[in-house]
Amino acid sequence: MSNALKTLLVTFCACIAVDLHAQQTRRDSSRVDTSGVRTLPGVTVSGSTFKEVIPSQKLSGEKLKSLNSFSVADAIRYFAGVQLKDYGGIGGLKTVDMRSMGTNHMGVFYDGIQLGNAQNGQIDLGKFSMDNIESISVYNGQKSDLIQSAKDYGSSGTLYLRSRKPVFDSLKNTNFKAVFKTGSFDLINPSILLERKLTRNINASLSSEYINSSGKYPFRYKRVFSGSGKTAWDTTAIRQNGDIAAERVETGLYGTLNGGGTWTTKAYFYNSEKGIPGAIVNNVWKRAQRQWDRNFFLQGSFMKNIINSYDIQVNAKYANDYLRYQNPDTTLLYIDNKFYQQEWYASVANKYSLTKRININLATDLQYNTLKSNMDGFVFPKRLTTLVALAAAGDFGKLKMQASLLGTFIRERITTGNTSIGDSAISAPAKNEWTPAVFLSFKPFAKSDLNFRAFYKNIFRMPTLNDLYYTDLGNINLQPEFTHQYDIGVAYTKSFPKSIVNEWHIQSDLYYNQVTNKIVAVPKGSGMYRWMMMNFGYVEILGLDIISDLAFALPANIALNFRATYTYQKAQDFTIRKSTDLQKLTWGGQIPYIPWHSGSIISSIRYGNWRLNYSFIYVGERYHNSANIPENYEQPWYTSDLSASRIFSYKKYNFKIAGELNNVMNQDFEVVLNYPMPKRNFKIILSVEL
């Protein structure tokens, strides 16, 4: 055990025992039980004595597999209250905006530890292939586990990605899986997974994949004459410079301790080169910009019950990220910028049970970030972030609650980097913020699974290092951008053991958010597209999320699952402007790219070894600017995706063959202005498991 502990101190790892237990329970059930009812997503964490105060939205297991998702970003579109900004194609940037508060307010955790990007705060979810992802959970406000790191309290909304963990039945000590995907965009995507039981207490896994795609797809723009509806112009072209070649390798060790407790370590490596296809504008149908990404991290987690009422969780991580952006277009400004980021992170969380009903969590996190670049005029910032979170959770039968207070203390220093003599190079002032959150859940009837919930949370996002220090654009006087979230909701689950409708679950939340001190780029000086980051904006969001799941058990062992989500968001820009006339144009306007109405449907039918999935996404009309005028109007879009799969066994091998058809209606649409999305496309997936 002490050896294991030492290993942990160097590495650390991932998961909370309770959570691990829950995972395994769910995993086992989804494996063993291939015909019956599955646990409906997001209701509770099974295996835990304490139900989460606020349930998350979760997609896992078969439901997650039923989506034609290539990357995590594709799957995210099926969550309520979440908007994906997608620049199109396999290599295109894909970021998530939760409840219209902005991409930078979303924390993304991979196997329990946050993925960082201190430089621009942007996590490109397109980089995370679904190949090795087992579950995706989205939390509004924060996760309310009894023990968690301070960073788990630190975002307005959080996305938890969980990679596959080795599980062995009593007869096996090795799992092997190989998958090959191919299809549109000249996609070639082989991957392998190897899992092995090393000792009674330690499992290991290795997962790797390679992605290669030309990124070429036809797209079409068309306009008609107003009135007559006759075609004014209609043009089809092939998306160029969207190619990608990427490798991912990740390996993990998963251990349990004899005296109770768990540890995991994980190493992750991602390397890619891709083209940046750019905006399609008049007379420019091809661009030349390239981007290279290299991400490496090593992380570990350790969790143990020390004495009866005291648990400890330790997390640690080192990350090393390289980004190179090149503009080789000889008619434009030549750019070949390289950015090097490093992150060191450690967290200790302590859970102490005051009574059976009241638990206290005290977590302290330390994080150190550095950023360097070869860019002219660049300063090299270093940021030390200390987080202290104190949370109390109470379970009083019908009423459950959690209150937390997070202290964030940030110190920055810079070295002069590539600045020339005489340039000012000053670091941003230190920041100390205290932010509270309160969560309540009330279950009025013992026999009925009806829950009411409410929360308030105040949190902020720090200006990114680019916001503060980027050459010419950065502003060291930036203040954090705050959000205030108010949410009330209800969840109801009902089972009908002998009916065709097997189970029904519905949950809905009504929320009001404010984003204050919003960091926006404002014009600076004159000419040459110069900008300055300023705390300038103010946004109010009124929203409604509804999620409903239905499970049917039909005759002849046909299982039908159905999930629908609906989101309403009124996200208004109330930024005060100098010009009253211009303010009238943007005042109260729906903020860019947020639809008033959006929704999704996931359905699947399983019969024997066959499985048929249909999914649908609807994104209603939007504007690409707060000035909601016809020039800025963006059409609604909706896509239907279909897939069919069959599993079969040969000797001791299990095979699966699947075909996917995406954007079945061949709709021409854009998520972001001038970034056309693919028309109808297909994929074929072959997998073999041992």
Place this chain on the structure above:
Amino acid sequence: MRKYTLFQLVMLLLCLSSCRKDIEVLMNEDSSLEPPSFDGYAGFYLLNEGNMGSNKSTLDYFDYTTGTYQRNIYGARNPTVAKEMGDVGNDIAIYGNKLYAVINASNKVEVMDARTAKRIGQIEIPNCRYIKFDNGYAYITSYAGPIEINPNYAQKGYVAKVDTLTLQVVSKCIVGYQPDELEITNGKIYVANSGGYMGAGNTEKYERTVSVIDLASFKEEKRIDVAYNLHHIKVDKRGDLWVTSRGDYKKLPSRLYFIDKDQQQVTDTLPIAVSEFFLDGDSLYTYSTEWSYVTHSNVITYGIVNTRTREVVTRSFITDGTDKQIEIPYGIMVHPVTKNIYVTDAGNYVSPGMLYCFTKDGKKKWSVRTGDIPAHFVLLPQ
């Protein structure tokens, strides 16, 4: 039975997909602003730049004969042009019967009929910036000169000579790094070199010269040293040149320089910052937006310079307080007859701006919404 429901749903979705409407070409929106007037000009065009990547460079037209402002006329006049006018309009001019719009990020000069704004054709020039004319030829500056093999990958700009009948580039003359505005006078082309791509990290890397090209031979003759990061250049009625510098956006401020036509060198510097100017007779109307690292806001100034005495006549030509409403002044024009002053406000660059019309006394006559980043004017003679 339940499967049937699902089937129905799928059919409904199919129907929905087919119900999506086609997008219509945007038609112009008109606002009546003043009574008709006939003071030598039929109207003026206002070119909106549009933010880079938005493909929203648009053309507005003010019709003096009706007093009507027509917003976004390009689509209405040219409904069959794919992807409209283009990305980032940087200059506009009329020569003969043709209207030329320099569309920087679309790598072309859009050529239209001056009266109708109907498209005639386009001149392909990568990263084109400004345009002037002489004797049947258009001269257009471009940042995209030939590539030199050197570790710093520096790329000089050029001036393209274009036959206005055939719209073909007939010759090119290499000048300095990132040449901006040009002026033609007395048999020479004067080009303000900026070096804007070079100096971001190091002020010394900005260009600081005006290139002088002999019109007859179309060869660069010499350079006139002025100041770092030049932008605009204009000849006054005596043949002397007025040049603006952007400064280095740090310690070195924007300034206005005077080049004496006989000495062919800078003989005067006016201590005012100038982002853009318009010359009417001997009055050079200027404005400036400069970022202050002290107040963390844009410092906006206006002024009129007398080009004869080379003195600042006034520091405010907007007299009724409307200047406090202007977020980012971005374009200026003075009507040569009525002396009405037109100033645009680019706002936040990503949403529509405003056009203000002031009387010659600086009192606001009217204002109207424009496209995104309203910037460049050209008057259409009657």
